[in-house]
Amino acid sequence: MLNVENTIQTVESEYDELVPSRYAVRIGEIDVLVVSDGVLSLPTATMATNADPADRATWLDEMFLPPDAFGWPLNVLVARSGDQNILIDAGLGVEYPDFPRAGQLPLRLAAAGIDLGSITDIVITHMHMDHVGGLLVDGVKERLRPDLRIHVAAAEVKFWASPDFSHTSMPSPVPNVLRSAARRFLDEYRSQLRVFDQEYEVAPGVVVCRTGGHTPGHSVVRVESGGDRLTFAGDAVFPVGFDHPDWHNGFEHDPEEAVRVRVSLLQELAATGGLLVATHLPFPSVGRVAVDGAAFRWVPVFWEY
Numbered sequence: 261m262l263n264v265e266n267t268i269q270t271v272e273s274e275y276d277e278l279v280p281s282r283y284a285v286r287i288g289e290i291d292v293l294v295v296s297d298g299v300l301s302l303p304t305a306t307m308a309t310n311a312d313p314a315d316r317a318t319w320l321d322e323m324f325l326p327p328d329a330f331g332w333p334l335n336v337l338v339a340r341s342g343d344q345n346i347l348i349d350a351g352l353g354v355e356y357p358d359f360p361r362a363g364q365l366p367l368r369l370a371a372a373g374i375d376l377g378s379i380t381d382i383v384i385t386h387m388h389m390d391h392v393g394g395l396l397v398d399g400v401k402e403r404l405r406p407d408l409r410i411h412v413a414a415a416e417v418k419f420w421a422s423p424d425f426s427h428t429s430m431p432s433p434v435p436n437v438l439r440s441a442a443r444r445f446l447d448e449y450r451s452q453l454r455v456f457d458q459e460y461e462v463a464p465g466v467v468v469c470r471t472g473g474h475t476p477g478h479s480v481v482r483v484e485s486g487g488d489r490l491t492f493a494g495d496a497v498f499p500v501g502f503d504h505p506d507w508h509n510g511f512e513h514d515p516e517e518a519v520r521v522r523v524s525l526l527q528e529l530a531a532t533g534g535l536l537v538a539t540h541l542p543f544p545s546v547g548r549v550a551v552d553g554a555a556f557r558w559v560p561v562f563w564e565y
């Protein structure tokens with residue numbers, strides 16, 4: 261007689277992908293899920309605007325990365341604390357034909373069994389289009405709860421009323437697209453915004469803290485429970501930021517302040533051993549930070565199954 265429990269069964273999945281797009285971590289009593297929104301391809305020059313091109317080329321070569329275009333991973337977080345479901349950032353959305361591999365969030369949340377209507381809070385680390393665009397996708401707003409709270413730093417809302425891009429170095433069409441996405445986000449969701457000055461406890465153990473640097477209201481999210489801690493760093497850290505924390509990213513509104521924010525965050529994480537997740541680190545982007553001479557080293561977690 262056939263023993264069913266020992267038989268490998270073929271599972272027909274409605275959602276068939278070559279690689280997984282979500283990774284779960286438990287931080288004490290808080291469930292955290294990293295969900296990939298996809299990948300965003302940008303010129304490599306954007307990730308190191310103040311570096312000698314030869315040094316940048318060397319770094320890319322040593323990382324086995326192509327010289328001209330770099331596929332930025334795009335990660336979003338979902339945290340469940342008590343009876344609150346908190347979405348942290350929302351990915352790019354689907355209206356940009358130049359970025360066909362991003363904007364997967366609504367589909368991947370559904371695949372993870374997370375209904376948009378179950379989200380009680382959204383935290384926006386900053387209002388760049390790859391962080392708010394997912395909320396502008398047709399049909400998304402209608403599925404969100406009418407009493408949804410969206411938390412964003414007051415300085416961020418103020419900045420986008422009249423953004424100053426004079427210290428940024430972005431590919432040419434990007435500033436206008438950023439401006440338009442931020443304006444539409446504010447128009448659509450203004451009545452649901454809950455602004456804070458420096459920090460705000462969104463739910464027990466989930467605190468959003470303004471850092472500035474990348475944008476004036478850029479914020480990170482601290483998750484802490486039962487002695488475990490995880491920081492979602494938004495755009496304070498990019499893949500190149502461990503070896504070269506002083507390299508400027510072209511999207512940084514105040515690149516020198518962004519370096520200070522990055523270095524102090526990496527130093528803190530190296531000292532505490534807390535987990536780091538960041539928007540543009542390789543999925544699932546869950547790891548720790550070690551000090552490596554004058555720079556840092558990224559130490560990915562061993563996946564747990």
Ligand SMILES: [Zn+2]
Nearest residue numbers: 388390495539
């Ligand atoms: Zn970003």
